[in-house]
Amino acid sequence: MSAAERLALQQTAFPGGVPRLWCPILTHFKAAREPDAARIAEHMAKLAPFVQGILVPGSTGEGWEMDDNDVRRLLDIVLPAAQAVGIKVLLGILKTDVAQVLGACEVLKDYCHHPAVVGVTVCPPRGADLSQSEIAGSLRRILALGLTTALYQLPQVTQNEMSPETVAALAAEFPNFVLFKDTSGLDKVAQSGLDFQGVNFVRGSEQGGYARWTRSAGGAYDGFLLSTANVLAPELSRVLELLDVGDQSGANALSQQLERLVQSMFAIVSDFKAGNAFANANKLLYHLQTFGSDALQRPTPILYSGVSLPIEFVEKGLKVLAQ
Numbered sequence: 001m002s003a004a005e006r007l008a009l010q011q012t013a014f015p016g017g018v019p020r021l022w023c024p025i026l027t028h029f030k031a032a033r034e035p036d037a038a039r040i041a042e043h044m045a046k047l048a049p050f051v052q053g054i055l056v057p058g059s060t061g062e063g064w065e066m067d068d069n070d071v072r073r074l075l076d077i078v079l080p081a082a083q084a085v086g087i088k089v090l091l092g093i094l095k096t097d098v099a100q101v102l103g104a105c106e107v108l109k110d111y112c113h114h115p116a117v118v119g120v121t122v123c124p125p126r127g128a129d130l131s132q133s134e135i136a137g138s139l140r141r142i143l144a145l146g147l148t149t150a151l152y153q154l155p156q157v158t159q160n161e162m163s164p165e166t167v168a169a170l171a172a173e174f175p176n177f178v179l180f181k182d183t184s185g186l187d188k189v190a191q192s193g194l195d196f197q198g199v200n201f202v203r204g205s206e207q208g209g210y211a212r213w214t215r216s217a218g219g220a221y222d223g224f225l226l227s228t229a230n231v232l233a234p235e236l237s238r239v240l241e242l243l244d245v246g247d248q249s250g251a252n253a254l255s256q257q258l259e260r261l262v263q264s265m266f267a268i269v270s271d272f273k274a275g276n277a278f279a280n281a282n283k284l285l286y287h288l289q290t291f292g293s294d295a296l297q298r299p300t301p302i303l304y305s306g307v308s309l310p311i312e313f314v315e316k317g318l319k320v321l322a323q
Helices: 003-012 037-047 068-085 098-107 111-112 132-143 162-175 229-244 249-269 275-297 311-322
Strands: 021-024 029-031 053-056 088-093 115-124 149-153 177-182 202-203 224-226
Touching: 003 162, 003 177, 021 111, 021 149, 021 229, 029 249, 037 068, 037 224, 037 229, 037 249, 053 068, 088 098, 088 132, 098 115, 098 132, 098 202, 111 162, 115 177, 132 149, 132 162, 162 177, 202 224, 224 229, 229 249
Parallel strands: 021 053, 021 224, 053 088, 088 115, 115 149, 149 177, 177 202
Antiparallel strands: none
């Protein structure tokens, strides 16, 4: 029954099929904690031809730094803009305490009825010493709310991982568990060979290339939920298209070019203390794409805290793109 009910939920939320390319969209700011509505809407219009699903807020959207009021303010901007361009939205609840997650679900419950919203995304509780039974017990409390839910494997933050057996057990028990994102780079769940009864799998790691992970390439994922889809959506979409027609060599060549670019951008921001590398690298590349040769004359991107990226990053980024 879980598989059939899950499929019905997926078809209701995604009449055209579950998106294969998702994006944890950037939050553009005009000052500390003040989202820039015009730039956010402009960004979504650029994404819409290639990305049909976004996570708001995700790590790349600086969601870990936001409180519930910040999230509501952002959603009031994002949801009408997403609906206008036909993009579906997963609400990111980036908290690692089950009581706080349950509280946030209550705070955001009215947003779950918005036409653009297809569900919520949650992580396991934080703790390196948590057993799989404890992790599963916490997630059961959240899934029991009945909200359409994506589970987010994020050991960089939670200090633990859901085992393949835990994920399979939750899939069998809760048909409202519809999507699994793994950003660990280890891919243990997807590659386990267990029966997940139709849960959609998306890879969130920027490591290991992009051309070998989808089912059309013989991999174990249905698609991607990538920070770099903020800036490389046309190219990532092209990788998927090449794989669909069996052009593995073409997909590999493009994937390798993208990976070199991404590694270079992350290297530029790696030692910056403010924000996080996913947001900072993508904000830098978005700035370079938007302004081109004028990027040095424009104010650099602002982070949630109000700190701006250094102009030196722009100089280095222009050199990378010139290569």
